[in-house]
Amino acid sequence: MGPWRCLLLLPLLAVALRAQQQQFMEYVERRLTLLEERISQWYEQSSRYSTELRDFKNQVLGMLETAEKEREAMRSEAESAAVRVDRLEREVDYLETMAPWGDGPGCCITPGLLSPARSRSARVMYHDCSDTIGSVRAMKILKRFGSTSGLWTKDAAGNLEKIYVFDGTANDTVYVFPRMREFTLFSATRKAARIKLPYPWVGTGHLVYDGHLYYIRQQGSFQVIKFNLANKTVVDSSVFPAEEQIPVFGLSPFTYIEVAADEEGLWAIYATKENEKNICLAKLDPTSLDIEQMWDTPCPRENAEGAFVVCGALHVVYNTRLPSRSRVQCVFDVSGTLSPEDASLVYFPKRYGSHSSMKYSPRERQIYAWDDGYQIIYRMEMKKKLEV
Structure with missing residues (x-):
């Protein structure tokens, strides 16, 4: 191809290149427009x-x-x-x-018909002991006060208004509230009188009975101290005649003697190494603190957390080391009138840890319990015994 033909093709190539550039620019503009619309x-x-x-x-x-x-x-x-x-x-x-419950026509003794001396010794007999516990009728959580372990109770044979509180498992001071209402107040200790005892108490097995405090003192051996609450003096004391005592309840190792009251009088619940596996029971004379009679019961100490006496029958409450429902699983009647088939296995609707104390009030037919710092009232449903 000659030079002159090349010169003729150059303009054509230039035109073609401009056309392609124009098409490319239009394409780019269209793409940019679409992109702008999408953005x-x-x-x-x-x-x-x-x-x-x-x-x-x-x-x-x-x-x-x-x-x-x-x-x-x-x-x-x-x-x-x-x-x-x-x-x-x-x-x-x-x-x-x-x-109070029980001060009605069902009382088996009318104090006004007795002589003053006999009325004083027998005035705790407010109920017919042909009855026995059938079940827990109601549970009332009153409040939370003090330590995880302790005791609260009323006078089992005297003034039913006053509340007595033992906070902890070892001390020398007792709180006294004039009525239940003062005890239920938030700042309860402000409403309480304080009684400083001449000797410190140990455990949670103490009892208020007919104007006297029966409490446990440990000084080598164990003593039961009878303390007059009116004149604040020690009336009597007695060394408990049981050698080598051990904690009476397997789940409450701080209590060696449990003093209890029922419709028939005063009792002591204890344990010794001589009969290490089972719980023992003794009948006390409230005046002299003499032991009238003693029994070895078939109720085991293991997993026991408390006990109380109703109409001469020992009721032992059991639990497990892991918190669960407490239950009366062993009943021992000293008179033998309560048949094993008639003894109810009572369950307590417990909500917290373990009962450190359970005090039966024979005139009210209810139990004052201390459960992991909570003060609880169990009201009992009674039923007639079926005698053997």
């Missing part, structure tokens, strides 16, 4: 989503604020209701102390 759509959608999310957030915050106000209102109403219920319970407790 614009994405921005609009993002703005709409952000607006909707902000509106939803504001709506949720409004709902949460309303719910919080309603919750505060409900909490205030609940607190107000709790205060009213607590006030009502205190009033009911006060009325109960004014008219």
Whole structure:
């Protein structure tokens, strides 16, 4: 091809190149336009989503604020209701102390018909002992006061209004509240009188009986101290005549002697190394502290956490080391009138740890229990014995 032909093709090539460049630029512009439209759509959608999310957030915050106000209102109403219920319970407790259960026509002795001396010695016989425990009729958690272990009780044969509290398992001071109402107050110790005893007490096996405090003292051997609550003096004391004593309850190792009262008088529940596996029972003379009779019972110490006596029958309460429901699993009747088939296996609807004390009130037919720092009242349902 000659030079002149090349010169003629150059303009044609230039035109073709410009046409391709123009097409490429148009293609790029179209792509950029589409990309800009998509970015614009994405921005609009993002703005709409952000607006909707902000509106939803504001709506949720409004709902949460309303719910919080309603919750505060409900909490205030609940607190107000709790205060009213607590006030009502205190009033009911006060009325109960004014008219104790059992002071009705079912009493088996009328003190007014006896001579003063006989009335004083027999006035604890308020119920017909043809009855025995059938079940726990009701449970009332009164409050939480003091240490995890302790004892609270009333006078088993005297003033039914006063409340006596032994906080802990070793001390020399007893709290005395004039009525149940003062004890249920939040700052209970402010309403309590304090009795400082001449000798410290140990364990949770003490008892208030006919105006006297019978408590356990350890000084080498164990002593039962009889303390007059009116004139604050020691009336009598007695070394417990059981050698090599051991804790009476396997789950309450701080109690060596449990002094108990029932419709028939005063009892001591204890254990010795001589009969290490089982619990022993003794009948006490409340005046002289002499032991009238002793029994080796078939009730084991293992997993026992407490015991009480009802109409001459020892009821031992068992549990496990892991918290569970407490139950009366062994009953020993000293008179033999309560048949094994008639002895109910009573269950206690316990809610916390382990009972450190259980005090039976024969005139009220209820038990004052101390459960992991909570003070509980168990009201008992009685039934007739089926004699052997």
